[in-house]
Amino acid sequence: MNIGERLKEERVRLGFNQADFAAFAGVAKTSQFNYEKGDRSPDAAYLAAVAEKGVDVLYVVTGERKPLSSTCMTPDASDFFAVYQLVSEADRDVLFRTAQAFAKARG
Structure with a gap:
């Protein structure tokens, strides 16, 4: 599984559609689509924004879940x-x- 696929998995897990996810991350819906498709990679500002909504950024980037403390x-x-x-x-x-x-x- 690649970054785009894990990003989509996290978006779906949190119950967001692409348009809503893109909006709170500060990107266009086409950018969100391209990230999930694997055609583009999100930047740090995007990852920080989606982390605020509950995305496990470590998982998106590395494929490993953030350990729960x-x-x-x-x-x-x-x-x-x-x-x-x-x-x-x-x-x-x-x-x-x-x-x-x-x-x-x-x-």
Whole structure:
């Protein structure tokens, strides 16, 4: 998987379409398309902007996920994450979609 494919994966994971993602990153939709297609590479300002929206920039650039630190999580989040790691992949998908729905309802 290349940078563009991982960038698209992160955009989809966060629930954004290309136009919205491009807008908050400060680029045109065509630039976003070109980044995801692999025809162009995003610059540091773009990566900083998408990081503010939750993109794991380390993953986008290197293919390795940023390690989660229990010190940056509340005790409830840490407990939830511990349970999340114990369930099947299918159940993880359900938990993730449920959390996304709650987050969008709050937003």
